[in-house]
Amino acid sequence: MQSDTEAIILRPSLQDIFSLPPLFTQAVHTDFSFYNEPVKQRIMKKNSLLRLFFARLRKRRVLLVAKISDKCVGVVIGSHTASIGNIHWLFVLPEYRGNKIGSALLARAEAALEKFGCHKVALTTEIAPEFYKKLGYTVEGFLKKHWWKKDFTILSKSFEKIG
Numbered sequence: 001m002q003s004d005t006e007a008i009i010l011r012p013s014l015q016d017i018f019s020l021p022p023l024f025t026q027a028v029h030t031d032f033s034f035y036n037e038p039v040k041q042r043i044m045k046k047n048s049l050l051r052l053f054f055a056r057l058r059k060r061r062v063l064l065v066a067k068i069s070d071k072c073v074g075v076v077i078g079s080h081t082a083s084i085g086n087i088h089w090l091f092v093l094p095e096y097r098g099n100k101i102g103s104a105l106l107a108r109a110e111a112a113l114e115k116f117g118c119h120k121v122a123l124t125t126e127i128a129p130e131f132y133k134k135l136g137y138t139v140e141g142f143l144k145k146h147w148w149k150k151d152f153t154i155l156s157k158s159f160e161k162i163g
C-alpha cells in the first residue's frame with residue numbers, strides 16, 4: 001500500500017491536468033512571492049490549463065506529476081532541443097517537501113530527456129541552486145539581474161559516462 005509520503009511519478013492523466021494550475025498559483029504565493037503582480041500573472045498564464053493540456057499532448061515535452069493517494073503534489077516540466085534537455089519547472093507542494101519527491105520528479109525527467117537523445121540537461125534557477133547541486137548538477141554560470149531583474153544560476157548535468 002502507498003504510504004502518506006510515498007509518491008508515484010507518472011504522466012498526468014487528462015483529469016490530473018485540472019489539478020495543476022492550482023499548484024502554480026500556490027508556487028507564486030509561496031516560493032515566488034517576491035515577484036510583483038504582473039510577473040506572477042505571467043507565470044500563471046504560462047502554466048494555464050490550456051497550455052498544460054497542450055504540453056501533455058506534445059510528444060517532445062516532459063510533463064510528469066507526483067501523486068499521493070490520487071492527489072497531484074508535485075510537477076516537473078521539461079523540453080529538449082539539439083540534444084540538450086531543459087527543466088522549466090519543478091515544484092512540490094510545501095507540505096509534501098522533504099520526502100524526496102522533488103528528487104524523484106527530477107530523476108524521472110532526466111531519464112526521459114536522456115531517452116530523447118539528450119547528452120546533457122541544463123536549467124536556470126533563482127531560488128534553489130543548492131538543491132540541484134546536491135543532485136549532481138554543476139554551476140555553469142550566473143545571469144545577474146536577468147529575467148525580471150533577478151539573479152539566476154545556470155546549472156547543468158551531463159549524462160555522458162566518464163571514463
Ligand SMILES: CC(C)(COP(=O)(O)OP(=O)(O)OC[C@H]1O[C@@H](n2cnc3c(N)ncnc32)[C@H](O)[C@@H]1OP(=O)(O)O)[C@@H](O)C(=O)NCCC(=O)NCCS
Pocket residue numbers: 031089090091092093096097098099100101102103104124125126127128129130131134
Ligand atoms: C526544490 C523542491 C522541488 C525540492 O523538493 P523536495 O521534495 O522537498 O526535495 P527532496 O526531498 O527530494 O530533497 C532532496 C535534497 O535536497 C535538499 N533540498 C530540498 N530543497 C532544497 C532547497 N530549496 N535548497 C537546498 N536544498 C534543498 C533536501 O534537504 C534534500 O537533502 P538531503 O538529500 O541531504 O536530505 C521544493 O522545495 C520546491 O518545490 N521548491 C519551490 C520551487 C523550486 O525551488 N523549484 C526548483 C527551482 S525553480
